[in-house]
Amino acid sequence: MNAIEAHHLRKSFGPVTAVSDVSITVREGEIFGFLGPNGAGKTTTTRMLNGVIPPDGGTALILGHDIRSEPVLAKQGFGVVPEISNAYTDLTAWQNLMLMGELYGLDRGKAAQHSSDLLATLGLLERKDQKVQAYSKGMKQRLILAMALLHEPALLFLDEPTSGLDVQSTHMILSLLRDLNQQGTTIFLTTHNMEEANQLCHRVGIIRAGKIVATDAPEKLKTAIEKVHTIEVSFDRDVSGDDLAALIGVTSAERTGDKWQLTTPDKDATIRALVTFTQQRGTAIVTLNTLAPTLDEAFLRLTQGDMS
C-alpha cells in the first residue's frame, strides 16, 4: 500500500488557481520532499491531503482511506505540522499535548508518557507548564512537532517546518525526522529549501504554478542544479547573441536590457572564452557577474529535461 495516492487534485480560490493538476504517490517508509517556489501551491496541496480544505476535483487516498469519504479514519493515521504554528497560546505545552491525546483517543497514561518522552527529546520538558505564549518561534515549532507525533502516526506531514527557525531548532527537528523515518514513519516534507530536501529526502516532487513538473531522486535534481550556472555580462558595444551562444559551454544567451544572461555548465571555461572573445572584437566588458543557480533555474532545467 502507498502512504499517499493523490490523483489530479485541483483547487481555486476565486479567480486564483492555486493547484491545477497534482498527482502524487508517496510510498510507505520514504521521506518525500515536496518542493516548489513560493506560491506554487504546496500548502494548498498539503491542506487538501490533510482534509483541511476540500479539493475542487481529484481524489486523495491517505493510508488507504479516502480523505473525503473517510476523513476521521485517514486523519487518525497521520500527524500534521502546518505552515503556520497553531498551538493554543493560552494553554501550556502540556495542556496542548493532553488535548491532542484526547482528540486522537489516546488513554491518559499513554498520552502523558509519550508527551514526556517527546518533550524531553525536543528539549522542552522543563518548560512544559509554561503557556505557549512565552515560547520562542523555534520552541513553538518543536511543540507543534510533538503534538503531531503524540499518537505515533504512520505518516507525518510537515509544511516548511524549519523556515525562519534558529539553527538549534532546525537541527533538532531534522535529526528527529531522520530517526522517525528510520523507525518506519513515512514523511511528507514540504519545503522550498533545496538543500534540506537534498539531505533528507528519498524522492522529491516539484510543483510549479500548481502543477507537478518532475518527480525524481534528489541526486538527479542536484546534478541538474550543478549543470546550470548563469553569467551576467554587459559590453560597451553591441554584440550579437548568436556569437555569444557559440562560445564554449554556453547553452543559451538571452538579452535583458543592456545585459546578457548566459547559461553554462562550466562557468570557468565560459568566462575565459568571453575574455578572448572581447579581445578579438576590440570590445570591453563593462560588468560581469556569476549568479548562483537558483531554485527556479533548477526547476526550469528539470522541466526541460523531462520534456526532451
Next chain:
Amino acid sequence: MNPAGLPEQVKRAWAIAKKDIRLYYAKNSVLIFGILMPFFLFLAFFAGSSQLPLTFLLPGLVGVTLLFTATALSPAIYAWEGRHGTLERLVSCPITIEAMVFGDMIASILFGIGITLITVFIALALGLPLLHGIIMIVSILLAACCFSAIGMLLAVPPTSEPSTPMTLSLLIKFPLIFISGIFVPLDQLPSWGLVLSACSPLTYFTDLVRYSFTGEHFFPVLADILILAVITLVFTAGTMYLHKRTMPKRM
C-alpha cells in the same frame, strides 16, 4: 476502538468542551455579554415595573439569564479559533465537525446551567417556592441545549472577527426578551403579540420555569416541553449541517 464511531466521537467532543471551558469561560466579552448584560437589563426593568410581583419577574430573570449565558460563548468560538489558526489544527484532527459543534455546545450548555442555577437559588432565597423541581431541571437542561444551538447557529456565517457574531446574537436576543413573556404576561398580549411569542423558544422555557416555581402556566406543560425539544433537535441538526458546509470557507 473505532475512531469514527459515535462513542469515540462523543469522547472527543468532551475534549473540545474542556478546552472551551479552560479558554473561554473567563473571557471578558463572555462575562460582559453573558452575565453583566442580562443582569443590568433586568435591574432596569425591575426598577421600572414595580407593579409586577416577584413571583412573575423572577422566573423571567431565570429565562433571560439562561438565554444570555447559554449563547454567550458559542457564537464567537470559531471566530476566535479561526483567527489564531487553531481551528485548522482541530480540523486536521480525527474529529467530525458534528462532534466539534457538539463539544462547543456542551461548553455553552454548562456555562448556561451554572449561572442560571445561581439565579434559581436567588429566586428561592427571595421566597419563591419550588413546586416542581424535576420539571425545573428538565426544562433548564432542554432550554440550555436549545439556546446553545441558537448560539452556534449565529456563528455559521464565516468571519474571523469575534464581535460580528456577538453583535448579531445581541440583535436577536433583545427582541426575543420582549416577545417571550418576560416582562409582560402572555395573557395581556394582543393576539399578534401572542403569535410572535409562540415563535420564541424562550416563551416556552419561561412558562416552564413559572410553572416549576408557582404552578402557574400559560401553555400546557407537556406542550412547552415537546415544542422546546423539537426546536432543540431542529436547531442542533441544522447548526451541525450548516457548520459542516461552511467550515472549509473558514480555512
